[in-house]
Amino acid sequence: MKDVVLAKSAGFCFGVKRAVDMVYEQIKKGGNIYTYGPIIHNETVVEDLSAKGVRIIDGLDDIKDHDPGTVIIRSHGVEQAVYAELERCGMKIVDATCPFVLKIHSIVYEKSKEGKQIVIIGNADHPEVQGIMGWCETPAAVIDTEEKAHEFKTDKESIHIVSQTTFQYNKFKQLVEILLHKGYNNNISNTICNATEVRQKETREIAKEADAMIVIGGKKSSNTGKLYEISCQECPNTFHIGGVDELDMELLKGAERIGITAGASTPNNIIQEVYTSVRREF
């Protein structure tokens, strides 16, 4: 019998669970229900919500094309302009922005108003980062590579650094280190979410000891992608799957110890299905 280890931190974090629960609560109340973007990066959940009549608003320009109803803002949060446009179009807002993300919004809003250059360590294409940028009173710099950190310059004296909540901690430290040598007045808010850090550390620990690793989560989920990256560093035999249907048991046959982890947007039933199937097979 093989050793199968399931990460304790696998699956929904507090913010995502809260957001998903809020959508299901609104469904019970009835009426037109929308989410601003897919509520989470998980196809199964999004399909279930769609079957229950929840529609997705695709962006700022798309708001006016929908009948008034209730719009749930997902845990990633949105820029200030979105609240204004939703109100203008007569939408009721249910704000499921994770409190940890709201905290970043208020930091960048205050600090940019004080005249500091905001630097976001994160991926400029990620909706959470776009939301954060939308709370800065002056344009923020977004940095996710050493090259960009070396190239960074501003005419402001002080910079205030924040991070995308799901950014990898070691990489954050590395990029901050480069910025610290540039001679600005530096202020740093490490806004990496603890849930992410715990999940990443546990993934690394399990992967170190494993002969094969399964990382469960949507293909578009950035935090799942990061878990996959970390796991590959410790265990090249790592497989990223969306659910049990994508699991090829043949590939696990040679492994004595199998680790399983999952991104923040992976529902518990999907994790349990994978875990039980692996257990049953071996």
Ligand code: SF4
């Ligand atoms: S990862 Fe952290 S910050 Fe992001 S939604 Fe979950 S609890 Fe909130």
